[in-house]
Amino acid sequence: xxxxxxxxxxxxxLWVYHCNSGACNGCDIExxxxxxxxxxxxxxxxxxxxxxxxxxVMLVSGAVTRPTLPIVKKAYDAIPSPKLVxxxxxxxxxxxxxxxxxxxxxxxxxAVPVNYYIPGCxxxxxxxxxxxxxxxxxVEKKAAPIELKQMEFPIDMYERNKAWEDRNVIYEMLKD
Amino acid sequence: xxxxxxxxxxxxxxxxxAVVAVExxxxxxxxxxxxxxxxxxxxNGIIAMGARYLVSVGYDNISRDGTLGMIHxxxxxxxxxxxxxxxxxxxxxxxxxxITPDIPNAGWSEREYMDLLGMKFTAHPKPKRLIxxxxxxxxxxxxxxxxxxxxxxxxxxxxAYQLDECPEGCSIIPVGPYHPTLHEPAHFAVxxxxxxxxxSDYRGFMTHRGIEKLCQTxxxxxxIPFVAERICGICGSVHxxxxxxxxxxxxxxxxxxxxxxxxxxxxxxxxxxxxxxxxGVAGHLIGFDTVFMQSWRIREPxxxxxxxxxxxxxxxxxxxxxxxxxDITPEIKEDILSVIGKxxxxxxxxxxxxxxxxxxxxxxxGVGYVSTEDTMLWSLVxxxxxxxxxxxDVRRDFPYAAYDEMKFDVPVFDSNDVWAxxxxxxxxxFEAIKIIRQCLDKMPNDGPILTELEAxxxxxxxxxxxxxxxxxxxxxxxxxxxxxxxxxxxxxAPTYPNLQGVPLMLLGNQLADVPIIIGSIDPCFSCTDRxxxxxxxxxxxxxxxxxxxxxxxxxxx
Numbered sequence: 001x002x003x004x005x006x007x008x009x010x011x012x013x014l015w016v017y018h019c020n021s022g023a024c025n026g027c028d029i030e031x032x033x034x035x036x037x038x039x040x041x042x043x044x045x046x047x048x049x050x051x052x053x054x055x056x057v058m059l060v061s062g063a064v065t066r067p068t069l070p071i072v073k074k075a076y077d078a079i080p081s082p083k084l085v086x087x088x089x090x091x092x093x094x095x096x097x098x099x100x101x102x103x104x105x106x107x108x109x110x111a112v113p114v115n116y117y118i119p120g121c122x123x124x125x126x127x128x129x130x131x132x133x134x135x136x137x138x139v140e141k142k143a144a145p146i147e148l149k150q151m152e153f154p155i156d157m158y159e160r161n162k163a164w165e166d167r168n169v170i171y172e173m174l175k176d
Numbered sequence: 177x178x179x180x181x182x183x184x185x186x187x188x189x190x191x192x193x194a195v196v197a198v199e200x201x202x203x204x205x206x207x208x209x210x211x212x213x214x215x216x217x218x219x220n221g222i223i224a225m226g227a228r229y230l231v232s233v234g235y236d237n238i239s240r241d242g243t244l245g246m247i248h249x250x251x252x253x254x255x256x257x258x259x260x261x262x263x264x265x266x267x268x269x270x271x272x273x274x275i276t277p278d279i280p281n282a283g284w285s286e287r288e289y290m291d292l293l294g295m296k297f298t299a300h301p302k303p304k305r306l307i308x309x310x311x312x313x314x315x316x317x318x319x320x321x322x323x324x325x326x327x328x329x330x331x332x333x334x335x336a337y338q339l340d341e342c343p344e345g346c347s348i349i350p351v352g353p354y355h356p357t358l359h360e361p362a363h364f365a366v367x368x369x370x371x372x373x374x375x376s377d378y379r380g381f382m383t384h385r386g387i388e389k390l391c392q393t394x395x396x397x398x399x400i401p402f403v404a405e406r407i408c409g410i411c412g413s414v415h416x417x418x419x420x421x422x423x424x425x426x427x428x429x430x431x432x433x434x435x436x437x438x439x440x441x442x443x444x445x446x447x448x449x450x451x452x453x454x455x456g457v458a459g460h461l462i463g464f465d466t467v468f469m470q471s472w473r474i475r476e477p478x479x480x481x482x483x484x485x486x487x488x489x490x491x492x493x494x495x496x497x498x499x500x501x502x503d504i505t506p507e508i509k510e511d512i513l514s515v516i517g518k519x520x521x522x523x524x525x526x527x528x529x530x531x532x533x534x535x536x537x538x539x540x541x542g543v544g545y546v547s548t549e550d551t552m553l554w555s556l557v558x559x560x561x562x563x564x565x566x567x568x569d570v571r572r573d574f575p576y577a578a579y580d581e582m583k584f585d586v587p588v589f590d591s592n593d594v595w596a597x598x599x600x601x602x603x604x605x606f607e608a609i610k611i612i613r614q615c616l617d618k619m620p621n622d623g624p625i626l627t628e629l630e631a632x633x634x635x636x637x638x639x640x641x642x643x644x645x646x647x648x649x650x651x652x653x654x655x656x657x658x659x660x661x662x663x664x665x666x667x668x669a670p671t672y673p674n675l676q677g678v679p680l681m682l683l684g685n686q687l688a689d690v691p692i693i694i695g696s697i698d699p700c701f702s703c704t705d706r707x708x709x710x711x712x713x714x715x716x717x718x719x720x721x722x723x724x725x726x727x728x729x730x731x732x733x
Contacts (some may be wrong), residue, residue: 022383026409036472064307100326101386
């Protein structure tokens, strides 16, 4: 359904705004790489633009850190509707390996509504092009989400954390 | 030119009782324990002996003896000796002298530990928040061991960073946090009088993810190299190699020669890819997109080569403690030779085109001038320093891996501007190709690529390692700990000192040159910010927003 909507909403060239919300640069390089002669995404009419005001699509790369959270939101608000958001890379999907660190709020969905995720660490340029082409309805979808039910968490990490929270004074300090 | 004995005796003679103990870990590593009261004096003494300041490491030692430790590290480039000046202050009164007034580059390190450990430094010239977010509560220091790694204090709305005082008659131009020329979030406030830059302030550390804390508390020794690679997506192998070598040094592990050669090859492949990447970005920043497209086109086969060797285009996952994970077979050897041969050929064309292009000359010559003395005073590193006539290169001065057997030139220029950094990086790419050829030629054909550890890594050993990353030297300091994990792991990426020199480079230049000057250090904020949080003291949850800055600048006018 979204693919049909996109065909209607974005009939012409897509202009892309790239927003690094705290990435390690890996995904950002691959995003720039799709512009270069080997991958040349401009043949699909896509162009990287400097200002969110000019953009149709926002690419978010990296875990959203505490300081960038409000700025990412502001950048998203600055894009005129209709707009699409792509989360690029493992960190944008769920926060990556630092998803619960003290300065990281989590994946891109913690800051802005994300329409498409492109996995990888970093995702290959081909994967990025494929993801965008999928969104535009240029290619067929190859995989579908499956509902996974996890019966029990294999590590008792969360219980351990809970116990730590209960006895640690610092949480008490923060409450008031 | 002091040897290790002379340094030892010189310190003992000059500072007598203040030097508590001297430990000579190896002929190139000297650890000196001193009393905290004399730290500034002794640091100055070491600098006067011809050393260069590297980084400071603070650590939480409260559970052992109730102190907060502080280590200032120095390197004697001509003699290949690293010196670590260890001291500590009691947790109840964590105050020591700041060394920043004499060694300006220590400014960030000290501010870092004000935020993360709650230390205080008397006479620090700019004791502002550096790493933690603006809305992070006062008095909570995330690097202390009683703070869990996943602590999330609630966000506050009415906090923002106070920029430095704008000089009289100047206006503030905000650059960032999201700016077309910066591919990562960071905020520069540039103070301009007309078009001329009169000063600047920086509020970065927006990609601080808390990696050091995460690794110290949650991960074990051999998991960390993979996280270390994700400190920076461009020079990942460098961080993994530096970390692995620091642990090996601390624990006294010797790895096979073949593994060292493979490490060298991976580091040099990464250097080629990084320098070509920078060349493209630099071309883009001055509006010369042909350079961008061409150099990235040349670079792409290197990425494919990386994938064939390691399985991933970057973040190779090659280097672990004890060696490397994948071998270089004779087929891959042929492959590497043919790819770098092609790259060399094409790069030569680009080099000629760049050297003869008057537009690039006009945009870069004389821009970002810093005198050689200032470069040394601010301890700038890597191509930024070599372009300013400071002849330092860790690969040659403190050889690691297989660099002791390599023959290569270190390009140094004395025009002290952005143009020289372009040349340094171009020439270094050719040197990297040369080194890879020598490595493949001399590499021993047998020997394990991964050395098994015979015994557990002993606790509380110190290891200090520097590796020449494409951007300069990366310094890692490891204190080994119990339970198969380091007690403290400090990462100093090359952008960390270089970014502190940016205000110096900007001074007196035109506003239009800001992107290329910032770009000329090849900034990598994710490396720099690895363990810090950004926070602005008095603003909302982030650095001052663009609107706030605009209002600020309008009001000032």
